[in-house]
Amino acid sequence: RRSPPTRSIPHVTALIDRSGSMDGERMVAAFAGCVLVSEVCHKAGIPFSLFTFSNRCEEVIGWQTALDETQRGRMGGLAKAASGGTNMAEALRKVGQHLMHSPHPHRVLVVLGDGDDGDHQVAALARRLSQSGVHLVGLGVGPDTAAMGDCIPNSRTCLIPGAIPGALASVLEQVVRGDE
Numbered sequence: 001r002r003s004p005p006t007r008s009i010p011h012v013t014a015l016i017d018r019s020g021s022m023d024g025e026r027m028v029a030a031f032a033g034c035v036l037v038s039e040v041c042h043k044a045g046i047p048f049s050l051f052t053f054s055n056r057c058e059e060v061i062g063w064q065t066a067l068d069e070t071q072r073g074r075m076g077g078l079a080k081a082a083s084g085g086t087n088m089a090e091a092l093r094k095v096g097q098h099l100m101h102s103p104h105p106h107r108v109l110v111v112l113g114d115g116d117d118g119d120h121q122v123a124a125l126a127r128r129l130s131q132s133g134v135h136l137v138g139l140g141v142g143p144d145t146a147a148m149g150d151c152i153p154n155s156r157t158c159l160i161p162g163a164i165p166g167a168l169a170s171v172l173e174q175v176v177r178g179d180e
Helices: 025-044 068-080 088-102 122-132 148-149 161-177
Strands: 011-017 047-053 057-061 108-114 134-141 154-157
Touching: 011 025, 011 088, 011 154, 011 161, 025 108, 025 161, 047 088, 057 068, 057 088, 057 161, 088 108, 088 122, 088 161, 108 148, 108 161, 122 148, 134 148, 134 161, 148 154, 154 161
Parallel strands: 011 047, 011 108, 108 134, 134 154
Antiparallel strands: 047 057
């Protein structure tokens, strides 16, 4: 006998590092993964948000925004948008505020980047987000990304760029199935 789902629909947010160190293959892979996740979320009716960060954090797509051609165009510029430094702490603060205002109780944040910026605040902010009920996942792109695992405990690090779309799809599958 089928039973109704016991878990609410997740609100999935992707936070993508677009600092200069992500330029090239890493940024193209991050873009491809975001396209995949955003389209699946759109078709499945799952709220999706997209933020990017370098020196500052920017909202690209808000969860309440329909994924239309304008939003797809904004996302399309990501593949060539890598520049600047890495301020992950500010990005986690801004995205944390965004998620606290979400009406969806099941909130997921996927941080994709090539490591943390060496700021000791990152681990504390990640811990605070997790304690507030946000399911936090880190995906480290590149060979020297083990430090991401130090600040975001639920991380997969040292991923080759080509593995990013599949890793994002895997996270989305786990979230939808409630396996996380």
